[in-house]
Amino acid sequence: MSAYMGSLLLAMMVCLEAEGEPFQGKVGVAYVAVNRSEQWGQPLTQVIMAPNQFGGWRRVKRLERLAPQTWRACRRAATIAMTHTASDPTFGAVHVLSDRDLMTPPAWVRMVHRTAKIGRQTFYK
Numbered sequence: 001m002s003a004y005m006g007s008l009l010l011a012m013m014v015c016l017e018a019e020g021e022p023f024q025g026k027v028g029v030a031y032v033a034v035n036r037s038e039q040w041g042q043p044l045t046q047v048i049m050a051p052n053q054f055g056g057w058r059r060v061k062r063l064e065r066l067a068p069q070t071w072r073a074c075r076r077a078a079t080i081a082m083t084h085t086a087s088d089p090t091f092g093a094v095h096v097l098s099d100r101d102l103m104t105p106p107a108w109v110r111m112v113h114r115t116a117k118i119g120r121q122t123f124y125k
Contacts, residue, residue, distance in 0.1 A: 005045065006043075006045050006048075006082070009044075009049070010030055010033055010034075010048060010078040010081070011071070011074045012063055012074075013048050013054050013056060013057075014026050014029050015063060015066055015070060015071065016054070016059060016062065016063070017029045017054055017055075017096070018077075019074075021119040022118065022119045023073055023076075024089050024118050024119075025120075025121050026077035027081060027086065028089045028093070028123055029077070029121070030077045031088045031090050032093050032095065033048050033081070034081040035088070035092055035093060035125075036094045039092075039094060090115055090116045090125075091123075092115065093116065094124070095108070095123065096122070096123050096124070097121070097124070098120055099120040102122060109124065
């Protein structure tokens with residue numbers, strides 16, 4: 001799959017995972033996927049589309065109702081992470097959980113350490 005398609009998928013995933021988050025949170029979510037790709041040696045598209053990894057895909061219909069400025073911000077966040085044109089605000093995180101997910105945290109949280117908290121998201125590696 002082309003880099004362009006990868007950037008579109010990444011932007012869509014960022015919208016679904018971090019639509020209401022501050023811009024740094026959107027960049028952080030994009031970096032989580034890019035970090036996984038780079039650290040785990042997997043293509044970005046495989047990381048983004050892996051089953052049970054990014055829960056936003058269950059709500060993909062939301063993309064039809066995105067405000068244009070939200071889409072532009074998510075595209076910009078994806079581009080920043082893919083090109084490394086700004087530092088990684090997550091400090092190398094490969095996991096992210098929203099505050100809602102932390103109410104009943106998954107078991108893997110005990111095996112990683114927190115690297116950043118941005119908006120309503122906590123990042124781990």
